[in-house]
Amino acid sequence: MSTATNHPRWTRQLAGLVRKDLRLELRTKETVVAMVLFAVITLTIMQFGFGTRDDDLTRFTGGLMWVTLAFTAVLGVGRSYVAEREQRVLDGLLVSPIPRVVLLAAKAIAIVIYMAIVEVVVIPLVGIFFVKGPYWDSIGWIALVALLANVCIALSGTLFSGLALFTRARDLILPVLFLPALVPVVIAAAGATHAVAAGANDMADYRGYCLFLVAYAILFLLVCVATYDAVFDD
Amino acid sequence: MPSSTTEKTRSGRVPGARAALIWGVIAAVLVTVSTIGVFLVAPEDADQGVIQRIFYFHVAIALVSLVAFAVACVAGIFLLRTRSARWDDVGDVAIRLGLLFSVLVVITGSIWAKASWGTWWVWSDPRLVTYLIVVLIYAAYFVLRSSVDDDRRMRYAAIYAIAGFASVPLSFYSVRVANSFVHPVVFTGSGAAMPGSMLIWFVVSLAAMLALFIALLEVELIGRRAERALRRVALALENT
Amino acid sequence: MTGGSQYVVAAYAVIWFLVLAYIVMLGARSARVSRQVEAISRLLERKGIAPDDGDDG
Numbered sequence: 001m002s003t004a005t006n007h008p009r010w011t012r013q014l015a016g017l018v019r020k021d022l023r024l025e026l027r028t029k030e031t032v033v034a035m036v037l038f039a040v041i042t043l044t045i046m047q048f049g050f051g052t053r054d055d056d057l058t059r060f061t062g063g064l065m066w067v068t069l070a071f072t073a074v075l076g077v078g079r080s081y082v083a084e085r086e087q088r089v090l091d092g093l094l095v096s097p098i099p100r101v102v103l104l105a106a107k108a109i110a111i112v113i114y115m116a117i118v119e120v121v122v123i124p125l126v127g128i129f130f131v132k133g134p135y136w137d138s139i140g141w142i143a144l145v146a147l148l149a150n151v152c153i154a155l156s157g158t159l160f161s162g163l164a165l166f167t168r169a170r171d172l173i174l175p176v177l178f179l180p181a182l183v184p185v186v187i188a189a190a191g192a193t194h195a196v197a198a199g200a201n202d203m204a205d206y207r208g209y210c211l212f213l214v215a216y217a218i219l220f221l222l223v224c225v226a227t228y229d230a231v232f233d234d
Numbered sequence: 235m236p237s238s239t240t241e242k243t244r245s246g247r248v249p250g251a252r253a254a255l256i257w258g259v260i261a262a263v264l265v266t267v268s269t270i271g272v273f274l275v276a277p278e279d280a281d282q283g284v285i286q287r288i289f290y291f292h293v294a295i296a297l298v299s300l301v302a303f304a305v306a307c308v309a310g311i312f313l314l315r316t317r318s319a320r321w322d323d324v325g326d327v328a329i330r331l332g333l334l335f336s337v338l339v340v341i342t343g344s345i346w347a348k349a350s351w352g353t354w355w356v357w358s359d360p361r362l363v364t365y366l367i368v369v370l371i372y373a374a375y376f377v378l379r380s381s382v383d384d385d386r387r388m389r390y391a392a393i394y395a396i397a398g399f400a401s402v403p404l405s406f407y408s409v410r411v412a413n414s415f416v417h418p419v420v421f422t423g424s425g426a427a428m429p430g431s432m433l434i435w436f437v438v439s440l441a442a443m444l445a446l447f448i449a450l451l452e453v454e455l456i457g458r459r460a461e462r463a464l465r466r467v468a469l470a471l472e473n474t
Numbered sequence: 475m476t477g478g479s480q481y482v483v484a485a486y487a488v489i490w491f492l493v494l495a496y497i498v499m500l501g502a503r504s505a506r507v508s509r510q511v512e513a514i515s516r517l518l519e520r521k522g523i524a525p526d527d528g529d530d531g
Contacts, residue, residue, distance in 0.1 A: 020335060030379060156397070159393070163390050163393060166386060167381040167390075168379065169381055170381075173377060176378075177374050177377075177378060179400075181401045183405060184369075184407070187408040209411065210356055219403075220397075222398050223400045227393040230314050230392070231389070275515060284479045285477075291489060334493070334496055338489050345481050345484050347488050348481060349482075451502045454500060455525075457507070464510055464514075468514065
């Protein structure tokens with residue numbers, strides 16, 4: 001039905017908004033570079049925080065990876081509205097006839113992309129740093145978990161960073177709001193990673209955790225769609 | 235329950251005052267009856283002995299705190315629809331009480347863990363861990379409230395109450411999935427396996443805690459009503 | 475006390491302690507309201523005695 005030039009209006013709006021965020025990021029590179037550096041530093045700290053230099057942390061693979069990624073996500077999600085806030089772009093966007101749900105989806109897609117870039121660095125690095133045993137065979141499964149978890153992080157992250165945007169001390173508020181909601185994602189993603197990494201091929205566990213991530217994403221998608229209009233209602 | 239802001243009190247009686255009185259009396263009676271029942275009438279558990287008596291109020295409080303969060307979630311939905319400040323009061327007070335109750339769940343659960351296994355905290359007990367997460371989720375509600383004002387505060391609080399209530403079942407389920415293969419679940423749903431003589435006193439305890447929750451909710455709502463009226467008076471005086 | 479009954483007592487005591495602390499908090503809130511009401515009623519009384527004073531208020 002729809003040709004390349006005749007997409008429904010909202011897909012064009014969505015693509016435009018995502019392109020705007022990515023182009024801004026490409027120009028400055030401040031968010032993604034900081035996120036990657038933060039993640040690498042956190043991984044380095046982990047080894048010394050958890051044991052001596054000789055300790056084998058293989059059995060913590062999932063936990064190390066997802067604790068690092070969760071904190072990195074807080075950092076990135078907190079930055080995701082900064083352009084809008086600092087340059088008064090948000091006022092313009094809110095006055096424009098773009099549906100709020102499209103704004104939400106655009107932000108969520110941008111967060112998924114940022115997290116994916118960070119994971120391209122973090123997932124191999126975890127394998128190099130911590131895993132003694134087979135790891136690279138199951139990297140496809142880990143990438144799938146990462147993709148699902150990114151969607152979860154992006155949905156709840158967009159909602160909570162929207163709430164934190166106009167609060168006093170918003171840099172402090174966001175982690176306090178966002179991290180408790182991320183606990184189930186960390187549990188499931190770490191559990192799924194644990195189920196396939198380092199030779200433990202427990203596919204039943206893996207499938208259970210992935211289904212849980214899907215359920216999380218669906219539930220938060222419903223909450224976001226139902227409440228997002230009210231976040232920017234002034 | 236909330237109604238329009240300009241509601242007149244015809245007989246000079248505050249709406250909700252009668253409800254607070256009635257629920258207060260019911261709560262007082264039920265708490266007394268359940269205390270007597272739990273400690274003097276209910277049979278001693280064969281496995282756990284006297285420690286099992288913590289179960290009656292521990293689980294009752296846990297269930298009531300979930301009811302409180304559900305009330306706050308519904309109040310949030312109504313607030314977003316009607317934008318009536320009354321629903322903000324209901325949500326705020328319900329989460330305050332729910333947080334009080336879930337803190338109590340964590341503390342009594344910790345005492346139970348000490349009595350049963352000799353340590354104050356076990357990460358393999360999904361109930362304790364879940365309620366710790368729930369406490370963290372809803373403690374953040376007050377952090378959020380205190381850092382925004384007026385209309386925005388009502389909307390944000392309502393949205394967070396809804397999103398928080400969505401994360402409660404997710405936390406419940408994720409903690410249980412995690413434990414299913416690391417540790418066997420220590421407490422299974424003890425409700426179904428309970429003999430009738432215990433189940434009766436559990437139901438009475440549950441009703442007692444529910445009545446206590448409703449009574450405290452009504453009392454606090456009357457207080458909120460007074461504060462709101464006072465603010466209107468102060469505003470009117472400033473304008474004269 | 476034997477068989478862990480001290481733990482049962484402790485759990486029960488904690489519950490009533492925190493619920494009562496909550497009620498004390500409620501009392502503090504209502505004390506603030508009554509203080510403000512008293513201030514307002516004093517203000518009104520003063521206005522009633524000297525109605526022309528109200529210009530700066």
